[in-house]
Amino acid sequence: MGRALLAMHKSGAYRLAPKSLAGVGAIFMLHRVRPDDGAEFAPNRLLEITPGFLEETIATVREQGYTCMTLDEAVSRLAARDFSKRFAVFTLDDGYRDNLTEALPVFERHGVPFTVYLTTGLPDGHAEIWWVALERILSAAIAVHVKLPDGEIAMFTRDAAEKAQAWNRIYWALRALPEELLRAEVRRLAAEHGIDMAALTRELAMSWDEVRTLAAHPLASIEAHTADHFAQAGLPPTDARRDIERGVERMTAELGRRPTHFSYPYGDHGSAGERDFELARSLGFRSATTTRKGLIQPAHADRLWSLPRLSLNGEYQDRRMLEVLLSGLPFALGRRLPSLGID
Numbered sequence: 001m002g003r004a005l006l007a008m009h010k011s012g013a014y015r016l017a018p019k020s021l022a023g024v025g026a027i028f029m030l031h032r033v034r035p036d037d038g039a040e041f042a043p044n045r046l047l048e049i050t051p052g053f054l055e056e057t058i059a060t061v062r063e064q065g066y067t068c069m070t071l072d073e074a075v076s077r078l079a080a081r082d083f084s085k086r087f088a089v090f091t092l093d094d095g096y097r098d099n100l101t102e103a104l105p106v107f108e109r110h111g112v113p114f115t116v117y118l119t120t121g122l123p124d125g126h127a128e129i130w131w132v133a134l135e136r137i138l139s140a141a142i143a144v145h146v147k148l149p150d151g152e153i154a155m156f157t158r159d160a161a162e163k164a165q166a167w168n169r170i171y172w173a174l175r176a177l178p179e180e181l182l183r184a185e186v187r188r189l190a191a192e193h194g195i196d197m198a199a200l201t202r203e204l205a206m207s208w209d210e211v212r213t214l215a216a217h218p219l220a221s222i223e224a225h226t227a228d229h230f231a232q233a234g235l236p237p238t239d240a241r242r243d244i245e246r247g248v249e250r251m252t253a254e255l256g257r258r259p260t261h262f263s264y265p266y267g268d269h270g271s272a273g274e275r276d277f278e279l280a281r282s283l284g285f286r287s288a289t290t291t292r293k294g295l296i297q298p299a300h301a302d303r304l305w306s307l308p309r310l311s312l313n314g315e316y317q318d319r320r321m322l323e324v325l326l327s328g329l330p331f332a333l334g335r336r337l338p339s340l341g342i343d
């Protein structure tokens with residue numbers, strides 16, 4: 001995808017895109033913000049950007065005339081079909097500690113509001129950051145044996161290339177499983193390879209005291225992202241509802257405020273569908289965001305519970321790509337050219 005975006009930038013094609021494609025605003029999706037540690041095998045790097053690129057993104061959207069505003073204000077304007085200001089909203093999923101230590105100072109320096117969608121099982125200590133656990137397992141191991149219902153995957157992981165191959169195979173094989181089985185297998189692998197998953201959560205995620213520090217900051221708002229971060233669409237309706245409600249109850253108890261916006265765990269087509277959009281609406285959220293890629297169009301005023309976002313992907317930390325994405329052209333083309341990897 002990166003090369004296609006750079007080609008569009010170089011040719012200037014994106015500047016000729018109809019203005020309507022750029023829509024009425026953008027909701028940026030981030031996860032972690034921290035300096036690049038230079039690791040060669042870093043399959044989760046797409047989930048993190050550097051403080052410097054966050055800075056550059058804020059500068060770019062402001063130069064392009066966007067107004068940085070809170071999620072709540074953007075949703076209000078969208079619902080009222082007030083498109084007088086093109087908005088940029090920054091959201092960070094899950095609740096990583098670096099949101100407080102690395103991202104907040106950048107947002108503060110520029111006076112930019114932002115939302116953290118919190119998985120309450122992280123500060124509570126029972127949610128698992130299994131994708132980072134898997135990365136650490138493959139990083140340290142020279143071979144892995146993954147047990148799946150339909151057989152075993154055995155692969156060498158001796159160098160970065162083998163680790164990357166193993167990741168591509170194993171990550172997607174696990175993602176295809178019912179999530180309880182996925183979690184159980186990563187737990188088993190972690191135990192086998194000496195990775196302490198509870199310690200990993202404490203290392204990477206905010207504690208409740210840290211969440212409260214963030215919640216008290218005038219630029220920050222904390223919104224809902226379930227208790228255990230299960231893909232909603234894979235759960236029976238009562239379990240899906242329960243994971244959202246447990247998160248809301250815990251946030252209300254710990255923060256003294258009931259969240260009013262929601263983001264779907266994983267948030268892709270397979271993880272959140274029409275049933276889940278209806279559930280978020282019926283639970284009283286003012287909006288819900290997916291990880292479907294796109295800019296906000298006027299028609300989203302009627303679809304506040306399935307809002308697309310623009311991912312700030314750590315693999316593509318390049319201002320030129322951002323400019324092309326904000327033109328809306330890649331998303332319009334992506335509908336016709338799935339090979340672009342944009343849907």
Ligand SMILES: [Zn+2]
Binds near residue numbers: 094225229264266
């Ligand atoms: Zn998430």
